[in-house]
Structures are given as structure tokens and as C-alpha cells.
Amino acid sequence: MNLLYFSPVSKSSAIGRMNADVVKALMESGHQITVVATDAHPLDFTKTHVFDTSVIHWTNQASVSNKAITCDQLVYHIGDNYGFHVGAIKWISRMPGLTCLHDFYLGNLFYGNYAIDRNHQHYFNVVKQLYGEAIANDYFIPMSAVDRIERTFQSAPMTEWIASLSSGLITHSSWGLDRITKHFSGPTRVIPLSYLTPHIDIDSAPSVSDKIRILTVGHMNPNKRIDSIIEAISGSPHLKQYATLQLVGPISADHSGKIKALADKLGVSISIHGSVDEDLLRRFFVDADISCCLRNPTLEAASASTIEAMQYGKAVIVLDHGFYKELPDDCVCKIPVDNEVTGLRNQLELLCKDQAYRKRLGEKAKNYAIHTFRPEQYARNIIEMCAQVPKASICRDRVNQATQYYKTMLESWGAGNSVLSHQDVVIPMEFIQKASASSSRQLS
Numbered sequence: 001m002n003l004l005y006f007s008p009v010s011k012s013s014a015i016g017r018m019n020a021d022v023v024k025a026l027m028e029s030g031h032q033i034t035v036v037a038t039d040a041h042p043l044d045f046t047k048t049h050v051f052d053t054s055v056i057h058w059t060n061q062a063s064v065s066n067k068a069i070t071c072d073q074l075v076y077h078i079g080d081n082y083g084f085h086v087g088a089i090k091w092i093s094r095m096p097g098l099t100c101l102h103d104f105y106l107g108n109l110f111y112g113n114y115a116i117d118r119n120h121q122h123y124f125n126v127v128k129q130l131y132g133e134a135i136a137n138d139y140f141i142p143m144s145a146v147d148r149i150e151r152t153f154q155s156a157p158m159t160e161w162i163a164s165l166s167s168g169l170i171t172h173s174s175w176g177l178d179r180i181t182k183h184f185s186g187p188t189r190v191i192p193l194s195y196l197t198p199h200i201d202i203d204s205a206p207s208v209s210d211k212i213r214i215l216t217v218g219h220m221n222p223n224k225r226i227d228s229i230i231e232a233i234s235g236s237p238h239l240k241q242y243a244t245l246q247l248v249g250p251i252s253a254d255h256s257g258k259i260k261a262l263a264d265k266l267g268v269s270i271s272i273h274g275s276v277d278e279d280l281l282r283r284f285f286v287d288a289d290i291s292c293c294l295r296n297p298t299l300e301a302a303s304a305s306t307i308e309a310m311q312y313g314k315a316v317i318v319l320d321h322g323f324y325k326e327l328p329d330d331c332v333c334k335i336p337v338d339n340e341v342t343g344l345r346n347q348l349e350l351l352c353k354d355q356a357y358r359k360r361l362g363e364k365a366k367n368y369a370i371h372t373f374r375p376e377q378y379a380r381n382i383i384e385m386c387a388q389v390p391k392a393s394i395c396r397d398r399v400n401q402a403t404q405y406y407k408t409m410l411e412s413w414g415a416g417n418s419v420l421s422h423q424d425v426v427i428p429m430e431f432i433q434k435a436s437a438s439s440s441r442q443l444s
Contacts, residue, residue, distance in 0.1 A: 001386055002032040004064070004071040006091065008084035009037040009048040009055060014304045015077055015084065015102055018375075020049040022194050025379035027053060034067050038077075038087030058087025068095055073386040078162055079103045080299065082112025089113050092165045098382070098389050099166035101159065102193075104176030104322075105299035108145055110158040130183070131156045146222060153297050160184070168389035170381065172302035173323040187388045193302035194378035195369075197311040198278060206287045211244040211269065212352045215288035215314075217281070217305045220251035225294040225319075225340065226259055232345040234266035239348055244269035248276055248284050285312045289358060290351050294344075296337060298322030306332075310369035313362040315351050317344065331365040 005023060008016040023033050035055045037043055043057045056063045068074060074097025076088045089109065092099070114123040120140065128136035135156050143151070152158075159176065163169060163184035171177060172193040181188060214233075216224060226247065233239040245268065247259070256272050263270040276284070285291075291309035293316055302323050309316050310331065318324035320334040327334075333351070335343030351358050 001072045001383060004036060004067050004074045005033050006036045006038050006076045006088045008039050010039050011047055011049060013084050015079055016049045018194050019077060020051055021196050021375035022378050023051050025375040036064055038085050040083045040086045073097060073391055080106050080108050082109050085109055096165055096167045098168045098385055099162060101169055101171040101301060103300050104159055105153050106158040106162055107148055107152045110161060126161060127156060130160050168385055170385055173326050175322045189385055191381045192372050194375040195304055195307045195373040197308045204286045212242050212289045213246055213287055214243055214290045214292055215246045215284055216292045218249045220247055220249055220255060223295050223297055225296055228340050228344060229292055230263050230266060230268050232341050232348060233268045236345050236349055240267055243352055247272045250275050288314055291316045293318050307369050307373050310365035313366035315358040315361045316365055317347050328368060331368045
């Protein structure tokens with residue numbers, strides 16, 4: 001197959017890193033791939049993952065359009081980071097394709113797009129159509145990304161928005177799929193995320209320590225439950241004496257200060273390392289005895305840091321919901337969401353006291369993760385799904401271009417938002433769009 005493959009390529013994107021392996025597997029199977037870099041920033045090949053194929057930036061309109069005409073299918077990878085996925089959003093609304101959905105919450109992506117476009121009426125109508133007028137009325141109140149997640153992850157996750165623009169869906173766990181399929185009738189498939197931990201085949205012994213090292217990796221947002229880990233450790237004399245908590249990943253100075261103050265107050269040993277390079281991150285994984293991969297709320301379809309900890313053969317603790325609930329019970333320690341601190345304390349004490357148990361759990365986790373999260377398996381599923389999804393007609397793209405042409409013409413005549421959002425303008429444009437979509441479905 002000849003695929004036009006939309007993905008972030010930045011070295012700081014885990015999805016980009018994953019897709020470098022998947023694209024390689026696709027090409028080794030004889031498929032032709034052109035990667036469209038969906039990152040907001042311009043291409044800088046010194047700061048991107050290595051794709052051994054042609055890579056073009058999403059803003060290269062002519063090249064993307066020409067490739068779209070000649071390819072067999074378009075594949076979009078989409079997660080909840082506007083800076084990484086802006087290019088996918090700009091193109092999928094014009095030329096739908098197979099979407100690989102990496103998160104079951106896309107509110108930050110949607111709001112980021114709104115903040116740039118500033119077509120309030122259009123985005124208001126999208127939210128209203130999906131979730132009702134009451135939610136739409138409150139949705140656009142300015143707030144932090146953390147507050148937006150807390151207020152909207154259940155009422156308005158915006159995953160239905162992306163599904164409505166897609167011809168088919170792949171995702172990496174089933175927990176958030178029921179809600180999407182209520183609004184989406186196209187082909188769907190749940191497959192394991194592709195994830196290969198770098199250098200996992202190289203043996204490296206942990207450094208010597210008199211402490212049991214508990215590791216948490218990733219962006220240190222409130223949903224990582226760091227406060228709960230500190231509270232769990234503080235309630236156990238054994239853990240306070242023998243355990244130390246290590247935090248590795250981006251963290252704000254304010255959040256870091258609050259966490260350190262809480263740990264000092266409760267007498268918990270902690271080290272906060274911030275962002276580190278791949279070699280140092282590998283060192284932390286090798287040295288860790290236990291990996292805490294807690295997420296609440298859980299927003300992702302799969303967790304790369306959890307898979308990585310498992311592939312390193314670590315004893316992993318998760319909350320029993322979302323993607324984590326679907327992991328085998330004998331490969332990770334699952335604690336109840338409604339009894340987080342006590343459950344965490346009990347599991348940490350057990351793992352700290354029983355080295356043999358830690359080792360057995362880690363070995364099972366490693367065996368499962370290395371054989372499950374494979375790029376060649378992911379590539380095979382993409383090809384199978386592409387065969388099920390009819391290639392989108394470029395008709396929608398042409399209609400959008402025509403709509404934009406008339407919008408630009410009206411603006412040149414002095415039309416403001418009040419005119420552009422007036423029903424005498426909106427209704428004819430929506431009629432053209434709906435007629436085009438109906439025609440495309442009949443043609444397919």
C-alpha cells in the first residue's frame with residue numbers, strides 16, 4: 001500500500017518515537033510511506049526521530065495535496081497535544097482517513113485549535129451538537145489546562161469530535177471506546193500500542209543503594225497522584241525508613257516546591273530530577289526497584305511509561321481503571337481507585353519487604369510487554385484496517401477550499417464575525433458541506 005502517514009516527528013514526542021518503529025515495520029513489509037510531520041514548529045531534522053523515508057511538513061499544501069491524490073489511504077495519529085498534532089487537525093477536516101487515537105480525552109487539542117482559529121460560533125456549535133447547549137455555554141470560559149481537564153474530561157472529552165472526522169478508528173484500549181461508537185459507525189479496532197524501549201536488550205546491573213527506589217516518570221501533573229504516594233509512604237514506618245521516591249520528568253517550579261514541602265513535612269525521602277536525557281532516564285529505570293504508574297483521571301488510550309517500566313522488568317503499581325485495568329493481573333499490582341492511599345501503602349510494603357516477589361512480578365511484566373507491544377503487529381493492523389476503510393474522496397477538500405474562498409471574499413468586503421456567523425451565510429455553507437458528504441458516501 002501507498003500510505004500518507006500523519007505523525008509528530010519531534011524527538012520530544014513519544015508518538016513520534018513509536019511511529020519511527022511502525023513506519024520501519026511497514027516499509028520492511030513492502031509498503032510505501034510518506035510521513036507528514038504534524039508538529040507546529042518547522043522541520044529541523046537535527047531534532048526529529050529518524051524516519052527512513054520522505055518527510056514533509058503539513059504546511060506544504062501542494063506536496064500534501066498531491067500525495068493525498070496518489071496514495072491508497074491516509075493515516076492520522078492524534079493525541080491531546082496541540083503542538084504535536086495541529087497538522088493532523090488541519091488536514092483531517094479536509095481529507096478524512098484512518099485515525100489512530102492515542103488519548104480518550106482531546107479537550108486540550110480542541111481548545112488549542114479554537115484559540116488559534118477564534119471562530120467562536122463554529123466551535124460553540126461543535127460542542128453544542130455533541131454535548132448540549134448548557135455544556136457549550138460553559139466550555140469556553142478561560143481556565144488552565146489542568147482545570148479544563150478536571151471540568152470536562154467526563155462531560156466533554158471531544159473524542160467524538162475526532163471520530164466524526166474519521167473514516168475508521170484504531171485505539172489502544174477499550175475503556176473509552178463505547179462512548180465514541182455511539183456517535184461513530186465506521187470500522188474500529190483495539191490493538192496494543194507499539195512501543196520498543198531503547199537499549200532494552202543491553203544488560204545493565206542496578207547501582208548499589210541502601211534504599212528501595214520507587215520511580216515515577218512523565219509530566220508531573222496532578223493526575224500522577226504524587227501526593228498520594230507521599231501520603232502512603234508516610235503512613236508506614238517501614239517505608240519511611242527504607243524507601244525513597246524519585247520523580248523524573250517535566251515539572252513546574254511551583255509544583256516541585258509544593259511536593260518537596262509535603263514530603264519534608266511528612267518525613268518522606270524524595271528526589272525531584274525534572275527532565276533528563278534518554279541515557280539518564282534509562283539509568284533511572286535500571287536502578288528502580290518499583291515503578292508507580294498512577295493516573296487519575298486516566299485520559300490516555302495506553303501509557304508508554306508503564307509499558308517501558310514493564311519492559312525493563314520492574315514491579316509496576318497501577319490504579320485499577322482505564323488502560324491499566326486491561327493489563328494482566330499477574331503482571332502488575334492493581335490498587336482500587338476508591339481506596340488509593342491504603343491500597344498503595346499495602347502494595348508498596350509488600351514489594352519493599354519481598355525482593356523475590358518483586359523479581360517474579362517484574363519478569364512476568366517484561367515477558368508480556370516485550371511480546372505484546374510490537375511495531376510489526378501494529379503495522380499489520382494498520383494495513384488490515386486500511387483495506388476496510390474506503391479512501392476518502394478529496395471532494396471534501398475541494399468543498400472546504402470553495403467555502404474558504406467565499407469566506408475570504410466576504411471578509412474582503414468588510415464582513416465581520418456577526419455577518420459570517422449569520423444564518424443567511426451559515427445555512428447555505430452547511431447545506432453545501434452536507435450535500436458533499438452525502439455524495440461522498442454514495443460514491444464510496
